Amino acid sequence: MHSDRFRQLVDATGPFVSIYFDDSHDTEDATAQLDARLRDIRKQLEEHSVDTSVIEAVEGAVRGAQPPVGRSGRAVIAAGDTVVLDEHLIRPPTTTVVRVSELPYLVPIVEHGMLHTTYLRVAVDQTGADISVHRIARVTSENVDGDGYPVHKAKSSEGHEYGKEHAVEEAVRKNIREVADRVTELVDETGAGLVFIEGVNTARTELVSALPERVADKAVQLEGGGRAAGTDEAEVHHEIGQEFLKRRLATIDDAAARFAAGRGTGLSVEGLADVTAALRDGAVDTLIIGDIGDATVVADAGLALIAADPDTLSDLGVAPEHTLRADEALPIKAVATDAALVRTDERISPADGVGAVLRYAENSSA
Structure with missing residues (x-):
């Protein structure tokens, strides 16, 4: 997952409230279930002494979207009383x-979030x-209604109309070209990562076929859906x-292959000590991110430097002022250095x- 989608979190000032919950809308009582979950979230935030303004900002973001x-999860992260990240997840957390x-805390988004935050249907x-x-x-x-007409061929009983078949085919092509032009404009304007196409085959x-190659490469044809009611x-x-799940699995496959290939070459590292060192060097x-559990790292007063233990940070001439959860500190440090997250x-x-x-290999001169 590209880290640029999280860049606003690097510059935001904590403390942070990170919330992940099931916001599926696949039952008749979905609204009532959402109300119950928000009451539970409010209670937990109050137990953490979170200010009412923050709680109301979170609830406002959820209810306003x-x-x-169907099945869905939700990720909401607030810095102070400002919601800085609000996303649907492909799968709800358990x-x-x-x-x-x-x-x-970013790990659930990396695990269940959409790889592309903008896409077209x-x-x-x-x-x-x-x-x-x-x-x-x-x-x-929006709608694109093509100017091409007619778009239906004559019935067999209307033999005198067969001469219009070429005109019909050209009208359909004209309409498709107009759609392709608008889709291309929207992809270029929004930076959409995928284009899901519905309708008859x-x-x-x-x-x-009518899309330029750079847009056609982002196209995924769906069997379901369509323009009809x-x-x-x-x-x-x-x-x-x-489709998002398939692409996530492909991303993991790629990371696994590169990680394995890098062993013994200096192009991959593992363990808290070596990974935090690589993050400090901007080499990642x-x-x-696997099962980190409750592991912690230490950081300086400004949270700029992290290390696996206090001695390492002291050796760098910096006093260890903070103890942080590794599953929070490592991902945000990766974002700050433009590293991808898997x-x-x-x-x-x-x-x-x-x-x-x-x-690059850390022992190289790069």
Whole structure:
């Protein structure tokens, strides 16, 4: 997962409130369930002596966003009384997580968040398309109605109309081109990472063919959905979730391969001591987060330098002023140095639950 999506957290001032919970909207009592979860979150925040203004900011962000479709999780991080991150997760956490600490907690987003925070959905047919731009907790929609007409071939009983078949085909192509032009504009404007295309197979295929290569490479054709009324949104949501999951697994595969290849070459490290050293040097290309548990690291007064133990920090001429959770300190330090973040599974089991693929061998002159 690219770290640039978290850059605003690096410059924000804590303490931070990090909340992860199930906000699925797949039952008749979904609203009542959300109310209950928010009451539980409020209670936990009050037990941490969090100010009422912060609690109200969190609740306002949750209630003010468009409800998800089907199974979903939610991530909300506040710095002071300002919500600085608010995202839907592909999968809901098994239990509600509430943390109040000096640093934000990012691991659940790395594990269950969407790799691309902006994507397009395009429901296309012969006459045009319905396009929606999905950003973090916000959706905007528009329609493209092509000028091409007619778009339906004559029935067999209308033999005298067969001469219009070429005109119909050209009208459909014109409409598809108009959709392709608008999709391209939106991808360029928003930086969307994926374009999900719905509709009948012929319209989907024609649209992909009409897109420039740089946009076509981002296209994913969905079997469900479409422009007609009665679209099964839950099915479309499931397909989109599966695509994000597939890409996440591919990212883990890539990280695992690079981590294994880097062993013995100086291009990968593992364990708290070596990973914190690489982060201090700005050498980490990809931080691999496994089961860190309750491990801690130490930091200087300004939280600029971290180390696995006080002696290491003292050897650097800095007094260890803070003890931090490793699963909070390492990811935010990776973000500060533009390193990518990967939440590993059983494919990678680094020492101390943490590893890193490096930009260069630390013993090199690079």
